[in-house]
Amino acid sequence: xxxxxxxxxxxxxxxxxxxxxxxxxxxVIQLFIAAFSSFLVVGLTSLYDPGxxxxxxxxxxxxxxxxxxxxxxxxxxxVNTEIYPSxxxxxxxxxxxxxxxxxxxxxxxxxxxxxxxxxxGSVQSTVTVVQVREVLEELERDERTRRSAHLSTQPVPLxxxxxxxxxxxxxxxxxxxxxxxxxxxxxxxxxxxxLTEEIERGTLELLRVAPVxxxxxxxxxxxxxxxxxxxxxxxxxxxxxxxxxxxSNVLALVALVSAISLVVVVLxxxxxxxxxxxxxxxxxxxxxxxxxxxxxxxxxEHPATVAAKLAVGSATQVTTLTxxxxxxxxxxxxxGTRRYVGSIDPxxxx
Amino acid sequence: xxxxxxxxxxRWEVTKNAGGIDRKTAAIVGVTLLLFGAVAPLVVAQGGVxxxxxxxxxxxxxxxxxxxVVEDDPTFAIRDPGAELGEEIDVRVSFTRAxxxxxxxxxxxxxxxxxxxTAYNDRIMRGEANQSAAFPVSVTLxxxxxxxxxGPGGSGDGxxxxxxxxxxxGxxxxxxxxxxxxxxxxxxxxxGxxxxxNAGGNIGGGLPSITGSSGTTGAPSDIAPPFxxxxxxxxxxxxxxxxxxxxxxxxxxxxxxxxxxxxxxxVSPVTRADIIGGKTLPYFAGAMALEVLIVVGxxxxxxxxxxxFSILAVVPLVLLFLSATFLGAMFARSFKELTFVTVAxxxxxxxxxxxxxIFTEVTPIALVSPLTIVVRDIQGASISLSAFGFxxxxxxxxxxxFFGLGAGLYxxxxxxxxxxxxxxxxxxxxxRIKRARSIVVVVAMLIPLVILAELxxxxxxxxxxxxxxxxxxxxxxxxxxxxxxxxxxxLPVYAGFVHNRYDRSLRSALVVGxxxxxxxxxxxxxxxxxxxxxxxxLPEVQQSAVASAGPVADIGPLVAILLLLAPLLLHVVTAATxxxxxxxxxxxxxxxxxxxxxxxxxxxxTVVMLFVS
Numbered sequence: 001x002x003x004x005x006x007x008x009x010x011x012x013x014x015x016x017x018x019x020x021x022x023x024x025x026x027x028v029i030q031l032f033i034a035a036f037s038s039f040l041v042v043g044l045t046s047l048y049d050p051g052x053x054x055x056x057x058x059x060x061x062x063x064x065x066x067x068x069x070x071x072x073x074x075x076x077x078x079v080n081t082e083i084y085p086s087x088x089x090x091x092x093x094x095x096x097x098x099x100x101x102x103x104x105x106x107x108x109x110x111x112x113x114x115x116x117x118x119x120x121g122s123v124q125s126t127v128t129v130v131q132v133r134e135v136l137e138e139l140e141r142d143e144r145t146r147r148s149a150h151l152s153t154q155p156v157p158l159x160x161x162x163x164x165x166x167x168x169x170x171x172x173x174x175x176x177x178x179x180x181x182x183x184x185x186x187x188x189x190x191x192x193x194x195l196t197e198e199i200e201r202g203t204l205e206l207l208r209v210a211p212v213x214x215x216x217x218x219x220x221x222x223x224x225x226x227x228x229x230x231x232x233x234x235x236x237x238x239x240x241x242x243x244x245x246x247x248s249n250v251l252a253l254v255a256l257v258s259a260i261s262l263v264v265v266v267l268x269x270x271x272x273x274x275x276x277x278x279x280x281x282x283x284x285x286x287x288x289x290x291x292x293x294x295x296x297x298x299x300x301e302h303p304a305t306v307a308a309k310l311a312v313g314s315a316t317q318v319t320t321l322t323x324x325x326x327x328x329x330x331x332x333x334x335x336g337t338r339r340y341v342g343s344i345d346p347x348x349x350x
Numbered sequence: 351x352x353x354x355x356x357x358x359x360x361r362w363e364v365t366k367n368a369g370g371i372d373r374k375t376a377a378i379v380g381v382t383l384l385l386f387g388a389v390a391p392l393v394v395a396q397g398g399v400x401x402x403x404x405x406x407x408x409x410x411x412x413x414x415x416x417x418x419v420v421e422d423d424p425t426f427a428i429r430d431p432g433a434e435l436g437e438e439i440d441v442r443v444s445f446t447r448a449x450x451x452x453x454x455x456x457x458x459x460x461x462x463x464x465x466x467x468t469a470y471n472d473r474i475m476r477g478e479a480n481q482s483a484a485f486p487v488s489v490t491l492x493x494x495x496x497x498x499x500x501g502p503g504g505s506g507d508g509x510x511x512x513x514x515x516x517x518x519x520g521x522x523x524x525x526x527x528x529x530x531x532x533x534x535x536x537x538x539x540x541x542g543x544x545x546x547x548n549a550g551g552n553i554g555g556g557l558p559s560i561t562g563s564s565g566t567t568g569a570p571s572d573i574a575p576p577f578x579x580x581x582x583x584x585x586x587x588x589x590x591x592x593x594x595x596x597x598x599x600x601x602x603x604x605x606x607x608x609x610x611x612x613x614x615x616x617v618s619p620v621t622r623a624d625i626i627g628g629k630t631l632p633y634f635a636g637a638m639a640l641e642v643l644i645v646v647g648x649x650x651x652x653x654x655x656x657x658x659f660s661i662l663a664v665v666p667l668v669l670l671f672l673s674a675t676f677l678g679a680m681f682a683r684s685f686k687e688l689t690f691v692t693v694a695x696x697x698x699x700x701x702x703x704x705x706x707x708i709f710t711e712v713t714p715i716a717l718v719s720p721l722t723i724v725v726r727d728i729q730g731a732s733i734s735l736s737a738f739g740f741x742x743x744x745x746x747x748x749x750x751x752f753f754g755l756g757a758g759l760y761x762x763x764x765x766x767x768x769x770x771x772x773x774x775x776x777x778x779x780x781x782r783i784k785r786a787r788s789i790v791v792v793v794a795m796l797i798p799l800v801i802l803a804e805l806x807x808x809x810x811x812x813x814x815x816x817x818x819x820x821x822x823x824x825x826x827x828x829x830x831x832x833x834x835x836x837x838x839x840x841l842p843v844y845a846g847f848v849h850n851r852y853d854r855s856l857r858s859a860l861v862v863g864x865x866x867x868x869x870x871x872x873x874x875x876x877x878x879x880x881x882x883x884x885x886x887x888l889p890e891v892q893q894s895a896v897a898s899a900g901p902v903a904d905i906g907p908l909v910a911i912l913l914l915l916a917p918l919l920l921h922v923v924t925a926a927t928x929x930x931x932x933x934x935x936x937x938x939x940x941x942x943x944x945x946x947x948x949x950x951x952x953x954x955x956t957v958v959m960l961f962v963s
Binding site for chain 2 (some may be wrong): 016017025026028029031033075094110111112113114115116117118119127129132133136137139140143144146147150151152153155156157158159160161162163164165168169172173174177186189190192193194196197200201202274276277278279280282283284286287288291294295298301302303305309310312313314
């Protein structure tokens with residue numbers, strides 16, 4: 001009987017969410033965040049990507065005393081160059097739009113100083129600066145090697161260039177944790193709402209007339225919200241997989257999200273029952289939840305790191321232990337909350 | 351509105367209503383803040399949060415010269431080099447040779463290792479006695495304006511030839527410096543890229559470079575492309591506190607609607623404006639106090655000048671947050687719904703404030719957000735009056751609009767009824783509709799919101815413009831603009847039909863549609879007038895946003911009149927189309943609206959293509 005009651009309450013809460021279509025809104029919001037952050041990264045990366053500008057526009061004009069060295073470095077960095085006899089000639093070509101930038105060098109003996117001229121205020125300037133840096137870093141490496149006799153420590157040799165996707169790190173360390181942790185955060189917030197709403201509207205009293213205890217009510221509301229977040233997590237992982245982003249350790253990830261959502265739901269429950277008013281409870285909830293997320297850095301591994309490592313498939317023992325620890329913590333906290341709820345006199349809200 | 355009554359309500363809001371902030375809450379807040387205050391230094395001490403900690407596994411032994419590199423970078427986890435490549439490790443380093451597993455992860459790991467080695471080399475070279483051998487190349491970066499216009503510019507303004515550079519304030523003299531650096535991030539002592547005030551140096555990492563708008567010559571690794579780091583940090587700093595404020599504000603507004611609590615206030619001899627103003631004032635004052643503190647903090651911390659413009663620029667931002675929350679609280683049916691509405695507001699407005707981050711170097715678009723003014727002010731860059739106006743007026747008007755629409759619902763018959771949000775939106779619009787003519791005013795009122803939405807849409811589409819063909823991004827921009835405009839024209843009309851303000855005959859649909867089109871046309875042309883008065887005030891994105899307003903390039907007077915009247919015809923036709931559909935309920939409205947969007951899109955596309963080619 002008591003089980004049925006709790007499930008009935010949970011179902012009622014979730015049903016009210018879908019009736020108000022807020023759950024749709026929630027998914028839209030998450031989709032928006034995901035889209036926006038991906039968009040931002042893809043957009044930014046494409047700004048930095050030389051491939052986004054036609055290659056014949058990416059020829060650099062080179063002049064000055066060290067033009068031979070510059071040319072060699074540019075070739076190593078796979079950048080097109082055109083050698084000009086003087087800086088003026090190169091700058092003229094720049095103004096004509098024949099070259100995208102000008103590298104003028106002066107050999108002062110101990111060092112080479114390069115004046116790089118790049119176009120201002122356009123998408124190209126970003127790409128150009130990236131290319132300039134690549135060429136000059138190549139040059140710096142060459143020159144360091146040439147001066148190695150004067151160095152007490154030798155630079156570490158550079159590994160080969162890789163065909164890496166620039167979004168790889170972002171996807172696993174930012175996008176995925178964002179998608180996984182946003183639903184629990186909202187779940188906790190909605191728990192606060194679900195409870196304070198009953199209290200403020202005075203309907204908690206009506207529920208009390210029914211043959212259910214306050215513990216049952218809280219159980220039902222917490223259950224509904226705590227289940228919602230992991231379901232959304234599974235949804236996101238599925239969506240990512242469809243988009244060709246392989247996510248490993250799905251079970252462990254779902255366990256992590258479940259544990260975290262239970263922890264925040266407990267937080268929301270306690271604050272709602274303690275304060276009884278949405279404004280205070282909600283305000284405090286967001287402060288505490290954000291604070292806890294920051295303070296989690298004191299754990300051996302931050303939950304976001306745990307999520308990233310699990311998803312990318314670099315999980316270690318510490319990762320697994322953190323998930324297990326969080327799960328145990330969540331269960332213990334929940335048990336504690338139930339005891340606290342049992343000790344509350346429901347009359348205090350009337 | 352009487353100030354005395356308004357102030358009394360404000361005082362009640364602080365004392366009575368916030369009397370809820372009782373000793374218990376205060377104690378919990380105190381303990382919480384104390385606890386986090388104690389924890390924060392610990393978190394900072396252990397180096398903050400590195401989410402990418404140990405995501406790549408590298409098989410390497412201590413013999414390898416790369417060992418210290420891998421050891422120093424927390425992104426890597428050290429494994430036995432004998433481990434299986436691909437399964438247990440992603441990159442194997444045998445002495446100096448690094449091999450990746452060949453998977454996407456392995457390649458990403460190798461690429462990360464490469465940049466890590468570069469950063470490590472720079473770091474050890476900094477300790478060398480012979481600095482000229484350690485850093486044999488020094489760079490001075492100059493940004494020079496060119497006349498050659500390449501790349502995407504404004505889309506529809508008939509190519510009048512105002513290139514990207516002619517924005518505002520004498521050349522794009524802002525350009526935030528780069529704070530993130532190239533991953534070395536260890537506060538390099540070297541200079542940053544020099545520039546004529548455009549490129550910031552990446553001296554040090556993080557905030558200090560907000561002030562460093564120009565640096566000295568540095569090593570190649572010190573030069574960095576303009577990256578919107580400051581805007582990101584600032585957006586975060588300024589927007590985060592607002593989210594807490596709107597939480598409380600939304601709750602207090604919605605709680606008036608629960609159990610008819612607000613009725614007492616409504617029947618008392620005060621006006622609606624008094625109540626809303628009084629209840630909003632404490633939150634506005636609180637939010638402004640926080641923002642001023644932040645501005646003063648940044649200014650003193652960085653020793654920057656200015657501050658006044660920054661404070662003025664955050665006013666519309668604060669008002670926008672509060673007004674959107676107010677409207678949301680008027681729409682929401684329950685606390686749960688309010689939470690989602692609040693999150694939606696937070697997300698969309700943060701995005702809006704953050705937009706300049708993407709375009710710090712393309713100033714005109716960056717000015718969409720008032721935060722750009724803050725960034726420029728802190729950098730000590732000059733801010734022209736027109737740039738300031740362009741930045742703060744749209745959000746200010748939008749905030750007014752939101753308050754106005756919400757106030758329309760702040761009455762007995764709307765406050766205490768439960769209706770789905772879409773219907774409430776229609777209610778708020780219908781509240782302003784009395785007769786056919788009023789549609790002109792309602793549509794014109796929506797213009798600031800339309801402009802803001804269009805600007806944000808253009809800004810959002812901008813990043814992909816480099817990745818896809820011109821036709822695609824142009825179509826995307828046009829489609830979003832057209833959709834926004836058609837919605838603005840047709841929603842009030844639809845609201846009028848739903849609320850039976852208009853009879854559903856064909857004739858009345860045509861009349862109302864024509865009025866809606868006229869209202870939109872007049873308001874839009876008002877913008878063009880602004881452009882004529884302040885030639886610099888409307889950067890090209892704005893121009894592309896009002897592309898359909900018709901070009902004002904050098905063309906004959908007859909053609910000009912024709913082109914001026916063509917948009918009027920267009921707006922009337924499309925508004926009438928959706929109005930005819932709107933007579934027949936929701937489905938009819940959807941059909942009519944789609945048709946109107948299609949017509950509008952076809953028109954805009956033709957005009958733009960005509961001028962682009």
